Amino acid sequence: DIQMTQSPSSLSAFVGDRVTITCRASQSIANYLNWYQQKPGKAPKLLIYAASSLQSGVPSRFSGSGSGTDFTLTISSLQPEDFATYYCQQSYSTPFTFGPGTKVDI
């Protein structure tokens, strides 16, 4: 199985900050990497698919990059509604696996 790791596990930031979250796969997954945002009591929401493609309706301050084993999610200017937990997920091979999550708070 492909193991996914994320760093940091949590971070504190201010509104307006640039935030970067890193995700690493235990083997190459090409660009089969997706990012989700989850707020407390809510279902996850797709932000980025195929490593760098912005899902429809997602603000352009979110961006993704990377390929192979190393990926990043960047929020260019953190907004109050962005405080949440972020998960990466590989869809390269089953069983699909998620990273442990990165909690972004104030």
Next chain:
Amino acid sequence: EVQLVESGGVVVQPGGSLRLSCAASGFTFDDYTMHWVRQVPGKGLEWVSLISWDGDSTYFADSVKGRFTISRDNSKTSLYLQMNSLRSEDTALYYCAKGRSSSRYDSFDIWGQGTMVTVSS
């Protein structure tokens, strides 16, 4: 409106069985791969199973293989998860999720609100 609504979550005893359902609306159901994903409250996400658009291909996480079955009824735009030999570690919120495309190797772009399964004596 594109929507997924799960149902069937209850409290069940260890060793028991349960069938979860997911009613889909607002999109052409039989164009897409569908998934089940679970989450222990306060913990991370775990992919459980997928089924291809036509129901011919299914895949499972090792933790549920041989105990869970996934199926779909495209005429009813519904997805199902049959859960047998339930264990305490199956306790979680179960989400139904739509694949972003017909490919099984894609992201999950629509999620339901989840249905809670509790395995306890």
